[in-house]
Amino acid sequence: MIVEASVPLKLTLFGEHAVVYGRPAIAYTISEYLKIRIKESERFYVTSNTLELTGVKVDLHEYKVENENVKRVLAYITETINYFGAEKKVSIDIESPVDPSVGLGTSAGVVVGMVSAYSTLLGHKLSREQIAKISHEIELRVQGLASIMDTHTETFGGFILVKKGGKEVEKLDANMNFSSGYFRRIATTADMLKRVKKLKESKPQLFESVLNVIEQVTTEAKNAIAKNDEDELGELMYINHGLLFSIGITVPVIDQIVSTARIAGVKGCKVSGGGGGGAVVCTKSEQAEFLIKAMGGKLINANPSFNGVMIKLI
């Protein structure tokens, strides 16, 4: 028997970076799925079509890797297995539709998928609340610091508000459509987090004020989503982009797309996620998709999905 977990990837709409400092944020799951397939095996093995593990079969007892990205993915996997007492040896296959570390939540996807699939294989019946909680705990163990945003959004699916304080999420009743794509990053999320932290340290008051504005934008965005008001939401996306420019996490190619989209009449557009490259998200529009492609980005299916993580026994 193979247990397959399909985890929807996610885009951040509002509050990235601010969420690290306890401010609210809004994310939603897209129609791109990371798949984790596990089955019992004589040894622990990991294979993947992607996540920079292409064609590699890694023995979890004897691995030695230099690549930080691969190390992290393997760390999520071993932490999950250890969390459940490594009760059964499994071989794990990871299939991702997108490159890792572009702000679409592939890391959280690996964790949520592993927790869902491995617990199912062991015969546990976890609720979504439990999956989200355990996944976040494992992220914390590996990363030291993590927002609940990605794990909770991908577990529950749909539009998710991370409430102020960062301890709770709220499902938003919404169905809006977006266009999105991503670019190679010129800096990692870790670098971007450091840069933002440096700004916080050198200009604490100013930084606090910018966070306050981002929080206001997120709050108004929540209302715009409730009213299904795309014009309003779009304008808030541009405002949020400017604030993310201010704190230094945008890059020229994405600034150019967002700025050009605005002139072209696209209702809203912004960088999404950690920045330093990565994803851009706009209100659904052909022009936005054209711009993203023309600038060398990889388009993704950004239509919202609402199921959250799904388990299938094959």
Next chain:
Amino acid sequence: MIVEASVPLKLTLFGEHAVVYGRPAIAYTISEYLKIRIKESERFYVTSNTLELTGVKVDLHEYKVENENVKRVLAYITETINYFGAEKKVSIDIESPVDPSVGLGTSAGVVVGMVSAYSTLLGHKLSREQIAKISHEIELRVQGLASIMDTHTETFGGFILVKKGGKEVEKLDANMNFSSGYFRRIATTADMLKRVKKLKESKPQLFESVLNVIEQVTTEAKNAIAKNDEDELGELMYINHGLLFSIGITVPVIDQIVSTARIAGVKGCKVSGGGGGGAVVCTKSEQAEFLIKAMGGKLINANPSFNGVMIKLI
């Protein structure tokens, strides 16, 4: 006798748009001069190499123009003449080193130059305070609404802080160097003012918060200037640019220059003035000048000047 007024043009460093709402702003005079030459004449005449009056000789008693820009320039001139009771008929020649309406203060330059030159011709000896005050009054009569920034900066010269409330200026002791150029505008200052006002009306609290941040940035910039700290000033320029992006007054070409300059290591860069195109100002750097030229901008001599308006009798 010809009376020639040389008026230094200006760049806004911090607080554009916010100054319209009573927030502080910082501007400085550059090393480009608008020249107004007047002499007694049998009729009132205006000629100009620029300001869209090239090769035209306009009789101030009988003009009829469709061009809004030319109308405004002529309005500044006739208001100035009327302010002084039209005591002497003069012919006026205007020579500008830059295109009008690109955020470099050419309008204020015409007023300050006219007030200085015409009053001198009439034998008045006005103090700089009087020139600035009268010039602002004339701007108000023509525009209905005007900040004291441009007229006062160009009258006094150097680095000028418009204090909170917008009623007073303070000379800042500074000598920093900048690179700058300008682009054709795709919208007028009036359009941009309207757009910002619309944002204020639709999102009053959020707008107020953004103005608060811009004010904080201006205040910190004042300190950075006092310490001659170019790194600090530059970072504040980027932050201010992001905030101006948020309120919707930037355009793709300038966003691209600013964003690329940042990645290239230029200490600071931002849109300057009303936006919708117009001027960009960066900390002095060859890369910034290269970028401005490469993107099709017209470089200007942005080295600071300190004299303010100067009068010469020829």
